[in-house]
Each structure stands twice: as structure tokens, then as C-alpha cells.
Amino acid sequence: MTAPKVTVYITAYNYGKYIEEAVQSVLNQTYDDWELIIIDDGSQDNTKEILKKYHGNDRIEIIFQDNRGLTYTNNVALKKSQGEYIIRLDADDYLDENALLVMANVLDNDDDLSLVYPDYYEVDEEGEILNIFRRKKIGTEVKLLDLPAHGACTMIRKSSLIEIGGYNEKLTRQDGYDFWLRFIDKYKPSNVNLPLFYYRKHGASLTCNMTKLLQTRQQLKRDFVKRHRKGKIPKVLAIIPAVKKSAVYPEIALKELAGQPLISYTIKEALKSELLDRIVVTTDDKNIIDYASSFEGITTIKRSGKISIPHTSIITTVEYVLEKLKNENYHPDAIMLLYIKAPMRRAEHIDKAIDTLIIHDTDSVVSVTEEKSFFYYHDEYGMKPLFEERLLKKEREALFRENGAIFLYKQESIKDGKFICKSTGHIVIAEEESLQINSEFEFWMLENIIKEYPKQS
Numbered sequence: 001m002t003a004p005k006v007t008v009y010i011t012a013y014n015y016g017k018y019i020e021e022a023v024q025s026v027l028n029q030t031y032d033d034w035e036l037i038i039i040d041d042g043s044q045d046n047t048k049e050i051l052k053k054y055h056g057n058d059r060i061e062i063i064f065q066d067n068r069g070l071t072y073t074n075n076v077a078l079k080k081s082q083g084e085y086i087i088r089l090d091a092d093d094y095l096d097e098n099a100l101l102v103m104a105n106v107l108d109n110d111d112d113l114s115l116v117y118p119d120y121y122e123v124d125e126e127g128e129i130l131n132i133f134r135r136k137k138i139g140t141e142v143k144l145l146d147l148p149a150h151g152a153c154t155m156i157r158k159s160s161l162i163e164i165g166g167y168n169e170k171l172t173r174q175d176g177y178d179f180w181l182r183f184i185d186k187y188k189p190s191n192v193n194l195p196l197f198y199y200r201k202h203g204a205s206l207t208c209n210m211t212k213l214l215q216t217r218q219q220l221k222r223d224f225v226k227r228h229r230k231g232k233i234p235k236v237l238a239i240i241p242a243v244k245k246s247a248v249y250p251e252i253a254l255k256e257l258a259g260q261p262l263i264s265y266t267i268k269e270a271l272k273s274e275l276l277d278r279i280v281v282t283t284d285d286k287n288i289i290d291y292a293s294s295f296e297g298i299t300t301i302k303r304s305g306k307i308s309i310p311h312t313s314i315i316t317t318v319e320y321v322l323e324k325l326k327n328e329n330y331h332p333d334a335i336m337l338l339y340i341k342a343p344m345r346r347a348e349h350i351d352k353a354i355d356t357l358i359i360h361d362t363d364s365v366v367s368v369t370e371e372k373s374f375f376y377y378h379d380e381y382g383m384k385p386l387f388e389e390r391l392l393k394k395e396r397e398a399l400f401r402e403n404g405a406i407f408l409y410k411q412e413s414i415k416d417g418k419f420i421c422k423s424t425g426h427i428v429i430a431e432e433e434s435l436q437i438n439s440e441f442e443f444w445m446l447e448n449i450i451k452e453y454p455k456q457s
Helices: 019-027 047-054 070-080 099-108 158-163 175-184 210-228 262-272 286-293 314-326 347-360 440-452
Strands: 006-012 034-041 060-065 085-090 113-123 129-134 155-157 188-200 236-242 276-283 298-302 334-337 364-370 376-379 382-385 400-410 424-428
Touching: 006 019, 006 070, 006 099, 019 034, 019 047, 019 085, 034 047, 034 070, 047 060, 060 070, 070 085, 070 158, 085 099, 085 158, 099 113, 099 155, 099 188, 129 188, 155 158, 175 210, 210 347, 236 262, 236 314, 262 276, 262 286, 262 347, 276 286, 276 314, 286 298, 298 314, 314 334, 334 347, 347 364, 347 400, 347 424, 400 424
Parallel strands: 006 034, 006 085, 034 060, 113 188, 236 276, 236 334, 276 298, 364 424
Antiparallel strands: 085 155, 113 129, 113 155, 334 400, 364 400, 376 382
């Protein structure tokens, strides 16, 4: 018997309510060269009873196992599969009838590609469409691959998946992000701008809060760099600029915030970083110099008042510091700006930004917060929506707000008194960790938050 071209596998854990629709969506495919592997991962509901009806179908293999989790189950499917291409379908999702035809055709027609993924619909428990998620087209709309494909309904060359070691069974969440980092390091992905599967959003979906998600991704990046970028850590200089006069408070750097000077939050977290090579506090204020000098591992550089006045470009300060350090024969590969007005920033964010620079080889990295609000702009007739279709969730229309916590630049991006960056990577920082002080009210608010928040030491 000739091996099928495509292996579809369905992972099921207590999804008896939905699994029949998932299986039927495979049976209904217009593309015919497939096999289906269904793995019941220890379900306690009626999943096993429902699957009995598919016994005897020679194109379907059903496996029952004790509950082992998704990444283990993915590797079971990988070992059992016979197809040249493999695609996972979660038991609560279902495919468009042309999904396999379209994606297999993309891989068939380009030997350089090893993965393809589509746009998708988000549906509710009853299958009613809530949103359509549109992704940017790789190669034309996007070249920086720092946003991973959806973990499910992504078609992959089996040989490439085996080459990168399959799935990491140590992970309990964000396994798709780990896979993506390892995959794009060796192989080329693509996508099609057609919604070809239906992702069901319901109360039992695997979810985690944003902070935990970002912390997991942060650790995955750190682990990836340690394993795959040995010896490629850039020499990163952190510059902490501080001024005597501030629009918020006079001498704000040394003003106590929840029991310690504001600047201390930034200094302490910078010192905890695994990846910073050197840390400089630069200021026009002798008192700040004296305070910063009390920390071991901090270099202080006094700068003149004329380059510390409000609205002076930060590049002037950066060039001043670099010139001073050049006299010591110190030449960093990259410069990170850490402003004291973001006291909730942590050392892990600093290292994540550096890891992002290493992984994606961008000119710069900026910390952002995804903006969930709906935006308008003013035209001749008043307020007009920034995007015409309010309900559609499109990657090309996603908005990210600079939160002021981290700015990282390769040294070579400093040209003619400017930061000139062709490519800019990003790290997302949770809303509560990216709060910054631009007013007396925000100082008061952060002081109260920090008293309730786990203390930074």
C-alpha cells in the first residue's frame, strides 16, 4: 500500500462534544491523499464511545493512551505518521474542506519551503463565526519572522520536523513558540492568506494569563540562545540616563518611591541581568553620581547641563558616553537605554530584549504593550475609525504602544547623530510591568501598586 502524502492527526482530551465535527472535516476534504491518526489522550468523557464508529476505516488509526499531554502526544503522532507532510488538528477545531489541498499544493510547488500555515476563523462553542484572523504574507508584507504560526493546522514537512528534534516534551505551554524558534533557525516557512480552519474559543480552551505566557516565552528565548547561539552574545552597554530637573518632580531620580529612590529600581534590575556587559549611569547631578557610585558594578559619567536640558535628543547623551568610554578602549556591540521612569521593568525583560536581538538579528529591539483599544482619527467630518472593519482581528492591523521600558540598538545603527534602524524587533511586556511615570498622579499610583506588588530587591 502506497504511503499517503499527508498525515492529519487529531489530539483529543475530553472533547467528545466536538471531536466528531473535527473528524468529519477531514473526511470531507477535497484532497484525497491523506491518513488520519486520532490519539485519545486519556479522556474521561464519551470520546472513546464516539470514536468507535470509525473503527474499521482503513484510513483512520485510533490510539488510546493514558494522559500524557500535548507535546508527548505530538511526538507519538510523528512516530506513527507515514505521510511526507504532517498537520495537527485539535479535537475542538475543524478544517475547511480545501485546507489540505491548498497547503499541500504550496509545499509541492516549492521544495525550499518546509512549513505553511493559513489564516483562520475564530468560532464560538456552537460554531458561529466570531472573528477572522488575517496574518501578514511572509516575504512581501513581513520579512522579520518574530510572530509564530498558530500551533495547530500548520502543515510541515515531516523530514524537517524530525531534523529539528520534534516537540519538546518538557514544555507544558507555549510549545508552538519553542518549535517556531527552532524551525525558522533552519527552514523556510510560508503562509496563505485564506482562512482554512475554524478555531473554537470556549471556556475549556487552553489559556494562561498574559504574564505567565510572556514569562514562558522569555525562558524559551533564553534556552534557545544558550543551546543554539553559543559564543554569539553581543557586548551590550546599558545606559541609565538621569537628570536633576524633571517635569514631574525636581530631583525625581532620588525621590523615594515606596521606600527607595526611584533610580534604584532600574539600577538593581540592570545589575541582575545575565547579559549586560557594562552599566553606566550618566547625569548632570552630583548627588545622583554619588548615589549610583555606591553600587558595585556601576560606572558613572558626569555630563554637562547643556546636554541634559529637556527635549535634547538622547542620541547626544549616547554619543557623549561612547566617546568617554572610547578613551578606555571600550567598544560595545549594542547600547541599551534604560529610563528610570519605568520602575516595574525587570532583569528578565532586559535579557529577553538581548535574546531577541540575537535570535532575529535585528538592528534594534523595543519594548511594547499590545493596545486593545479601538482607535479613531480626525478627518474633515470628525472621528473616523482607524480601521474600517471593527470586528476583524488582523495581524496587519494590530497596534503596539511603546512603553518606554527598554530600547536596544546595535552600535552600528548610530549614524549621523541618529538611530537608523532598518529592522526593529520587539518584546511584549505585560501592562502591569510596563507602567511608567510621566506625572505626579502616575508616581502616586505606582507607589501604591509597588506596595502591593512583590518587592524587587
